[in-house]
Amino acid sequence: MPDLENSIDQNGNGQPENKVSAIDAPVQEWSGRRKSRWRALAVGFVCGLPVAFIVLCGAGAMRESLHGALAGASLPAINLASHKTPTKRDVSRLEKQLRILKDQFARQTPNTPYLIVDTSQNRIYLKSGEKLLHEAVCSSGSYVLLKASNNQQWMFSTPRGVFRVLGKHNAPVWRRPDWAFVEEGLPIPAPYAKERYEAGVLGEHGIDFGNGYLIHGTLYQRQLGLPVTHGCIRLGDEDLRIVYRNLQVGSEIFIY
Numbered sequence: 001m002p003d004l005e006n007s008i009d010q011n012g013n014g015q016p017e018n019k020v021s022a023i024d025a026p027v028q029e030w031s032g033r034r035k036s037r038w039r040a041l042a043v044g045f046v047c048g049l050p051v052a053f054i055v056l057c058g059a060g061a062m063r064e065s066l067h068g069a070l071a072g073a074s075l076p077a078i079n080l081a082s083h084k085t086p087t088k089r090d091v092s093r094l095e096k097q098l099r100i101l102k103d104q105f106a107r108q109t110p111n112t113p114y115l116i117v118d119t120s121q122n123r124i125y126l127k128s129g130e131k132l133l134h135e136a137v138c139s140s141g142s143y144v145l146l147k148a149s150n151n152q153q154w155m156f157s158t159p160r161g162v163f164r165v166l167g168k169h170n171a172p173v174w175r176r177p178d179w180a181f182v183e184e185g186l187p188i189p190a191p192y193a194k195e196r197y198e199a200g201v202l203g204e205h206g207i208d209f210g211n212g213y214l215i216h217g218t219l220y221q222r223q224l225g226l227p228v229t230h231g232c233i234r235l236g237d238e239d240l241r242i243v244y245r246n247l248q249v250g251s252e253i254f255i256y
Contacts, residue, residue, distance in 0.1 A: 113246040115215075117233055117255040119158050122225050124235070126243055133246060136239035137225040139218070146179055154179045156230040163209040163253040168244065172206030172216060173199045179230070203237065205244040209253050215243065 116125040119140040126134040141158035176196045181188045189195050203217015218234040
C-alpha cells in the first residue's frame with residue numbers, strides 16, 4: 001500500500017508533484033480559513049476604530065449641518081441688511097400708484113345697481129357703487145353633461161363674464177328646449193308645439209341676460225345654495241323680488 005504522506009505523481013514534465021495527505025487536507029484548509037478570518041477582523045477593528053471615533057465626535061456637527069441645509073432649502077434666509085428703509089420719495093410714488101388704481105376701479109364700478117354672482121359659493125351680491133344693497137344664496141349650473149341618441153349633447157353650466165340685463169318679465173312662461181325632453185326620455189316635439197310651453201315653474205319674475213339664460217324663481221327652494229340648475233340663476237321668492245326691483249334693462253351682471 002503506498003505511503004499517503006510521501007506518495008508522488010509525475011506531472012506533464014515528468015517532475016514530481018507533492019500531494020497533500022487526504023487526512024491532513026481538511027485540517028489545513030480549516031486552519032487557513034480561521035487565520036484569514038482573524039486577520040480580517042483585526043484589520044477591520046484597527047481601521048474602523050478611528051472612523052467610528054471621528055463619526056461620533058462629528059455627529060452633532062453633521063446633524064446641525066443637515067438641519068441647516070434642509071431649513072435653507074425650504075425657507076431661504078432673508079438678509080434684512082439688504083432691505084433699505086423706504087424713503088419719502090418711495091412712499092409718495094406708491095401712494096400715487098394706489099390713487100391711480102383706485103380711480104380705475106371707481107370708473108369700472110357702476111354707480112347704479114348691479115349684480116355679482118359667485119357660482120363657486122352660490123351667492124349673489126346686489127350692489128350700487130361700493131354699497132351692498134342685498135346678499136342672498138342662489139343656485140347655478142350643475143355642470144352635468146347630457147347626451148342624446150342623435151349625438152347632440154348639452155353641458156349645464158352657468159356662463160361667466162360681464163353681462164347686461166336684456167329684458168325683464170313678469171310671470172315668465174318657460175319654453176322647454178330640446179334637452180328638457182331628452183332628459184325625461186320623451187320624444188322631441190316641433191319647435192312651437194304647445195307641449196313646449198309651461199307656466200308657473202320660473203317664479204314671479206324672469207331677468208334675461210342673453211342666450212336663453214335667466215335669473216328666475218324656483219319651485220325647489222330647498223335646493224338653493226346648490227349647483228343644480230341647467231345654467232340659469234335661481235333665487236328665492238323674496239330675493240328675486242328685490243333683485244328684479246333694483247335691476248333695470250342695461251344693468252350689469254358680473255358672473256364668476
